[in-house]
Amino acid sequence: xxxxxxxxxxxxxxxxxxxxxxxxxxxxxxxxxxxxxxxxxxxxxxxxxxxxxxxxxxxxxxxxxxxxxxxxxxxxxxxxxxxxxxxxxxxxxxxxxxxxxxxxxxxxxxxxxxxxxxxxxxxxxxxxxxxxxxxxxxxxxxxxxxxxxxxxxxxxxxxxxxxxxxxxxxxxxxxxxxxxxxxxxxxxxxxxxxxxxxxxxxxxxxxxxx
Amino acid sequence: xxxxxxxxxxxxxxxxxxxxxxxxxxxxxxxxxxxxxxxxxxxxxxxxxxxxxxxxxxxxxxxxxxxxxxxxxxxxxxxxxxxxxxxxxxxxxxxxxxxxxxxxxxxxxxxxxxxxxxxxxxxxxxxxxxxxxxxxxxxxxxxxxxxxxxxxxxxxxxxxxxxxxxxxxxxxxxxxxxxxxxxxxxxxxxxxxxxxxxxxxxxxxxxxxx
DNA sequence: AGATGTGAATGAGTTCACAGCT
DNA sequence: AGCTGTGAACTCATTCACATCT
Numbered sequence: 421x422x423x424x425x426x427x428x429x430x431x432x433x434x435x436x437x438x439x440x441x442x443x444x445x446x447x448x449x450x451x452x453x454x455x456x457x458x459x460x461x462x463x464x465x466x467x468x469x470x471x472x473x474x475x476x477x478x479x480x481x482x483x484x485x486x487x488x489x490x491x492x493x494x495x496x497x498x499x500x501x502x503x504x505x506x507x508x509x510x511x512x513x514x515x516x517x518x519x520x521x522x523x524x525x526x527x528x529x530x531x532x533x534x535x536x537x538x539x540x541x542x543x544x545x546x547x548x549x550x551x552x553x554x555x556x557x558x559x560x561x562x563x564x565x566x567x568x569x570x571x572x573x574x575x576x577x578x579x580x581x582x583x584x585x586x587x588x589x590x591x592x593x594x595x596x597x598x599x600x601x602x603x604x605x606x607x608x609x610x611x612x613x614x615x616x617x618x619x620x621x622x623x624x625x626x627x628x629x630x
Numbered sequence: 631x632x633x634x635x636x637x638x639x640x641x642x643x644x645x646x647x648x649x650x651x652x653x654x655x656x657x658x659x660x661x662x663x664x665x666x667x668x669x670x671x672x673x674x675x676x677x678x679x680x681x682x683x684x685x686x687x688x689x690x691x692x693x694x695x696x697x698x699x700x701x702x703x704x705x706x707x708x709x710x711x712x713x714x715x716x717x718x719x720x721x722x723x724x725x726x727x728x729x730x731x732x733x734x735x736x737x738x739x740x741x742x743x744x745x746x747x748x749x750x751x752x753x754x755x756x757x758x759x760x761x762x763x764x765x766x767x768x769x770x771x772x773x774x775x776x777x778x779x780x781x782x783x784x785x786x787x788x789x790x791x792x793x794x795x796x797x798x799x800x801x802x803x804x805x806x807x808x809x810x811x812x813x814x815x816x817x818x819x820x821x822x823x824x825x826x827x828x829x830x831x832x833x834x835x836x837x838x839x840x
Numbered sequence: 841a842g843a844t845g846t847g848a849a850t851g852a853g854t855t856c857a858c859a860g861c862t
Numbered sequence: 863a864g865c866t867g868t869g870a871a872c873t874c875a876t877t878c879a880c881a882t883c884t
Binding site for chain 2: 845
Binding site for chain 2: 427428430433434436437438440441442453462463465499500502504505506514516518519520522523524530531543565569570583589593594596600602603604605612615616618619620621622623624626627628
């Protein structure tokens with residue numbers, strides 16, 4: 421009964437991505453219908469949680485029957501706004517930035533890396549997987565010209581704050597930060613941190629347990 | 631009053647890593663003492679949460695005074711078992727795996743990438759930032775010889791399950807999975823997923839909001 | 841006075857269990 | 863019978879507010 425809603429819990433949202441992927445897999449296998457239980461068993465999820473998560477956004481299934489795979493996948497796809505193509509700019513085209521340029525650019529029609537910027541003059545002009553490297557100083561112009569909405573920060577820690585300010589100034593609306601630095605969230609700009617060292621240190625902690 | 635405890639909430643644990651980094655920063659700046667309030671203001675954290683998080687592990691500060699920066703950093707360092715050096719094996723030395731080999735190997739004495747394996751024969755024998763690439767079929771031997779405790783999965787989705795099984799068989803105790811695949815957790819083996827596409831899709835959702 | 845450490849209060853997120861539909 | 867959708871119960875996490883110590 422809930423209408424299409426204002427803002428969903430981030431964890432629910434992340435699981436939606438997971439469900440979508442699982443459904444695509446089933447689609448490839450030619451499965452037409454699936455129950456929350458089957459989904460859960462097959463992909464190590466929780467059936468109650470699948471239903472609750474979906475309930476945030478409406479009704480997608482048929483009682484007594486289950487979900488139609490393609491149709492549910494399609495609706496999750498739209499829900500996540502993946503019908504739109506989103507453009508990314510990568511700030512910092514070192515190892516990680518370059519790897520991501522190749523990784524994101526590939527085989528996906530919802531996301532496209534349209535540019536990379538780097539502060540080291542030696543790299544400017546180079547292309548990484550069709551992504552042209554431009555000078556960091558040109559960030560604002562690059563974002564404007566390419567209409568990029570998402571910024572990716574892959575610079576060393578010392579340069580992260582400047583990269584962040586640059587992206588804010590350039591007007592991107594979402595930022596994925598790989599630098600190990602605490603950035604201050606701004607209203608209207610989605611900030612998400614991906615911190616490899618935190619993951620490693622969590623594992624380290626568990627390795628050190630009795 | 632709580633004794634050194636059995637298992638901490640993962641979210642608390644991750645923030646411990648953050649706190650440690652912030653303290654190291656203050657150390658470099660020559661700051662000797664800090665209060666939870668000052669830490670919070672400086673790094674966009676919550677002072678109550680800092681105190682609560684630390685409370686899981688004991689008492690670290692002095693009432694009315696605050697925390698001694700180096701000493702607290704040192705204790706968090708040990709708590710996270712970072713005094714030990716942990717060895718990693720990377721499964722899948724493509725773009726992402728190679729980038730991580732360079733990224734993790736650098737400037738860190740708690741983590742060391744000791745080997746990479748790859749199934750494409752063309753890459754075997756190559757070195758990426760001092761990491762020798764060995765054949766995937768040798769994974770069990772490589773892990774044994776290097777005494778690696780942490781496995782990193784950076785293969786394409788189709789190969790992820792095999793990489794996971796290989797690492798389990800080889801006996802690593804923690805696994806960082808970058809492949810967009812739901813792996814089944816096993817008791818005794820810490821599994822952590824890092825899924826770029828999920829992050830991108832979360833941003834996509836927010837970009838699509840009214 | 842000033843800051844920690846902590847019980848109590850609140851809020852978020854997950855699981856349960858069942859009413860209601862096919 | 864079978865499965866969704868959902869209120870209620872429960873668990874986990876954050877925030878408040880204050881007793882306690884320097």
